[in-house]
Amino acid sequence: MREVAVIGVGMTRFGELWSQSIRDMFAEAALKAMDDAGVKKIESLYVGCMSSGLYTAQEHLGSVMADYIGQRGAAAVRVESACASGGQAVRAAFMEVASGACDIALAGGVEKMWDAEDSSMVLATASDQEYEAYSGVTFPGLYAMMARAYMERYGLTREELAAVPVKNHKHAINNPHAQYPQPLTIEGVLKASLVADPLRLMDCSPISDGAACVILCPLDKAKQYTDKPVKIVGIGSASGPIALHDHADFTRLDAVRLAGERAYKMANVSPKNISFVEVHDCFSIAEIIVAEELGFFEYGKAGKAIANGAGTYGNGVVINPSGGLKAKGHPVGATGVAQVIECTLQLQGKAGKRQVENARYGMAQNMGGSGGSSVVHILEAQ
Amino acid sequence: MREVAVIGVGMTRFGELWSQSIRDMFAEAALKAMDDAGVKKIESLYVGCMSSGLYTAQEHLGSVMADYIGQRGAAAVRVESACASGGQAVRAAFMEVASGACDIALAGGVEKMWDAEDSSMVLATASDQEYEAYSGVTFPGLYAMMARAYMERYGLTREELAAVPVKNHKHAINNPHAQYPQPLTIEGVLKASLVADPLRLMDCSPISDGAACVILCPLDKAKQYTDKPVKIVGIGSASGPIALHDHADFTRLDAVRLAGERAYKMANVSPKNISFVEVHDCFSIAEIIVAEELGFFEYGKAGKAIANGAGTYGNGVVINPSGGLKAKGHPVGATGVAQVIECTLQLQGKAGKRQVENARYGMAQNMGGSGGSSVVHILEAQ
Numbered sequence: 001m002r003e004v005a006v007i008g009v010g011m012t013r014f015g016e017l018w019s020q021s022i023r024d025m026f027a028e029a030a031l032k033a034m035d036d037a038g039v040k041k042i043e044s045l046y047v048g049c050m051s052s053g054l055y056t057a058q059e060h061l062g063s064v065m066a067d068y069i070g071q072r073g074a075a076a077v078r079v080e081s082a083c084a085s086g087g088q089a090v091r092a093a094f095m096e097v098a099s100g101a102c103d104i105a106l107a108g109g110v111e112k113m114w115d116a117e118d119s120s121m122v123l124a125t126a127s128d129q130e131y132e133a134y135s136g137v138t139f140p141g142l143y144a145m146m147a148r149a150y151m152e153r154y155g156l157t158r159e160e161l162a163a164v165p166v167k168n169h170k171h172a173i174n175n176p177h178a179q180y181p182q183p184l185t186i187e188g189v190l191k192a193s194l195v196a197d198p199l200r201l202m203d204c205s206p207i208s209d210g211a212a213c214v215i216l217c218p219l220d221k222a223k224q225y226t227d228k229p230v231k232i233v234g235i236g237s238a239s240g241p242i243a244l245h246d247h248a249d250f251t252r253l254d255a256v257r258l259a260g261e262r263a264y265k266m267a268n269v270s271p272k273n274i275s276f277v278e279v280h281d282c283f284s285i286a287e288i289i290v291a292e293e294l295g296f297f298e299y300g301k302a303g304k305a306i307a308n309g310a311g312t313y314g315n316g317v318v319i320n321p322s323g324g325l326k327a328k329g330h331p332v333g334a335t336g337v338a339q340v341i342e343c344t345l346q347l348q349g350k351a352g353k354r355q356v357e358n359a360r361y362g363m364a365q366n367m368g369g370s371g372g373s374s375v376v377h378i379l380e381a382q
Numbered sequence: 383m384r385e386v387a388v389i390g391v392g393m394t395r396f397g398e399l400w401s402q403s404i405r406d407m408f409a410e411a412a413l414k415a416m417d418d419a420g421v422k423k424i425e426s427l428y429v430g431c432m433s434s435g436l437y438t439a440q441e442h443l444g445s446v447m448a449d450y451i452g453q454r455g456a457a458a459v460r461v462e463s464a465c466a467s468g469g470q471a472v473r474a475a476f477m478e479v480a481s482g483a484c485d486i487a488l489a490g491g492v493e494k495m496w497d498a499e500d501s502s503m504v505l506a507t508a509s510d511q512e513y514e515a516y517s518g519v520t521f522p523g524l525y526a527m528m529a530r531a532y533m534e535r536y537g538l539t540r541e542e543l544a545a546v547p548v549k550n551h552k553h554a555i556n557n558p559h560a561q562y563p564q565p566l567t568i569e570g571v572l573k574a575s576l577v578a579d580p581l582r583l584m585d586c587s588p589i590s591d592g593a594a595c596v597i598l599c600p601l602d603k604a605k606q607y608t609d610k611p612v613k614i615v616g617i618g619s620a621s622g623p624i625a626l627h628d629h630a631d632f633t634r635l636d637a638v639r640l641a642g643e644r645a646y647k648m649a650n651v652s653p654k655n656i657s658f659v660e661v662h663d664c665f666s667i668a669e670i671i672v673a674e675e676l677g678f679f680e681y682g683k684a685g686k687a688i689a690n691g692a693g694t695y696g697n698g699v700v701i702n703p704s705g706g707l708k709a710k711g712h713p714v715g716a717t718g719v720a721q722v723i724e725c726t727l728q729l730q731g732k733a734g735k736r737q738v739e740n741a742r743y744g745m746a747q748n749m750g751g752s753g754g755s756s757v758v759h760i761l762e763a764q
Contacts, residue, residue, distance in 0.1 A: 059432055059507040060751055077473075078461070080461075238457060
């Protein structure tokens with residue numbers, strides 16, 4: 001298997017991008033990434049997107065985007081794994097470059113969510129429709145059940161849970177692409193509207209428009225394009241039960257643990273080697289459970305640790321230096337690619353005021369549904 | 383790059399499968415393929431599907447299907463390229479096995495179309511929504527324009543065009559999985575309802591439910607599973623303009639030509655080496671243009687050649703021995719995988735009454751939209 005590196009990145013701001021269509025957003029991100037890498041020709045294009053059919057009545061995004069970015073003729077395909085679509089697009093592009101089938105691949109992600117009449121209905125198609133969505137359960141409801149189970153078992157308080165979005169908003173202040181780069185307080189979380197008890201509005205990642213792209217090439221050719229390639233040293237992907245009621249334990253995410261184990265094994269590193277991690281905090285409870293499944297905390301300990309100051313600068317692994325899904329925004333198909341971009345910028349020393357110092361390894365963890373799928377990347381500075 | 387082989391195949395009958403849900407169909411095909419290969423554990427799963435969001439309100443099919451076929455934990459993702467989704471799923475699985483990242487991959491395709499209220503609206507999401515579908519053009523309309531341009535330029539008559547579906551129905555009579563294994567006459571085509579002039583109902587592939595799966599593994603391990611592995615020797619994938627009005631020539635499909643050239647180059651063979659080809663005859667005119675773009679006929683010659691008896695047994699390359707999309711059926715996400723299954727069965731000598739004798743190389747050509755994407759596989763008997 002050939003070694004593979006990220007040689008260029010580009011993304012839109014995340015937010016309410018009313019003036020840009022889905023193809024406009026993707027083109028902005030793709031052309032920025034191509035400029036960053038200094039490449040003019042893409043051999044193979046992967047577009048991560050959860051639900052362009054329901055959101056914008058446009059499938060066939062591989063063709064649309066190859067055409068719109070001036071790369072007609074390139075191989076092009078869409079990859080979908082609900083909210084893990086972006087991470088899976090990066091993984092698919094990695095496989096093609098690793099196999100030797102192509103040298104220059106673009107992996108992007110995009111979602112245009114604000115145009116939809118009922119975004120919750122669209123997002124519910126990531127759950128088990130026949131057994132969950134048709135019964136009236138939405139994603140805040142599913143994660144609320146996970147939060148309730150975790151709080152009961154481990155004695156996590158509502159105030160402690162609020163520390164997760166407060167930390168992530170603090171990080172996002174330094175991220176120029178973030179949808180909500182505003183400070184948030186514990187009191188602000190507790191006073192926000194109740195969405196699905198115990199989760200309040202400030203526990204929930206927002207509806208977002210946005211796109212993100214990276215360019216991959218073989219590591220041994222990367223120096224032709226950049227002085228600072230970042231190597232993808234580990235990838236793990238796993239599925240779990242599509243329905244929450246099939247989880248053996250509501251406080252666990254088996255797909256995340258498996259994907260993490262596979263990525264650590266491939267990279268030959270352990271959690272203690274990771275300086276920072278972008279995790280899929282679609283809801284505040286998700287960040288806590290994911291941080292445990294990835295081995296950064298013992299089971300039951302992450303929530304209280306974060307409430308006591310873990311997960312931010314100067315206190316061990318930095319969790320979501322970008323601001324995470326909650327504060328940076330969560331255009332679902334773009335999220336996994338944006339996580340890989342954050343890892344790349346951090347490992348290139350280009351993260352500005354949110355730079356994690358002396359980082360050698362960074363991790364990106366992307367997730368679909370209530371843990372139905374997850375993909376984990378480990379990147380290494382060169 | 384490791385060499386890759388198909389070691390097992392399975393599919394449902396194509397048709398109106400009212401008693402089976404999308405997951406039921408996929409599970410039937412997947413478990414048959416696993417039985418055929420004698421494998422119990424899948425490492426990585428690729429599900430080709432065009433529009434499960436709009437058809438069945440279920441995205442996240444990788445997770446759903448891994449779960450439903452008893453393979454929780456496997457890596458799993460959906461691949462989409464409109465009607466070329468199935469072929470792209472096979473290509474993606476090929477890349478992962480070729481890279482060395484896994485040994486046993488399942489590539490499947492599925493579409494549940496009959497449950498939709500307006501299948502034409504769903505299919506239109508494979509065209510350029512903003513410039514084509516929103517202006518009222520449907521796929522029969524797009525291919526009708528291609529047919530009109532071809533007939534005008536090359537003098538193909540309406541009667542000659544009808545020879546394509548007549549041939550394909552003749553082939554489908556011997557295919558137990560075909561949706562319409564009934565004979566069709568030239569007169570029957572000419573008397574069928576007009577859909578979009580000059581195309582009539584019998585020029586158009588049907589609405590279909592169905593699923594198809596193949597199991598891939600490294601060629602050097604294939605004999606552990608089957609006495610008759612079939613090697614994938616060439617793959618080509620390409621995009622073209624998403625909108626028909628951006629084609630430089632309405633009688634050409636650039637993505638098909640490019641994908642074919644790439645597959646021939648990788649396999650180091652030429653059209654004269656190919657004994658049979660499964661082509662994407664979504665409309666009768668498509669088979670004619672595709673057969674020319676793949677190099678089996680000169681431009682402008684395929685239509686008259688087929689009308690004069692080419693494309694069937696005993697007269698050069700056999701085109702669509704399975705019956706093709708028109709007669710076998712076209713559950714869009716499943717079609718590309720079913721084409722690879724037909725190639726596999728033919729090259730294993732298991733195609734029964736529709737067996738092409740002494741075949742060494744077979745080809746499968748799958749297409750999205752009006753040529754927005756195409757993927758071509760060349761398979762070789764071992």
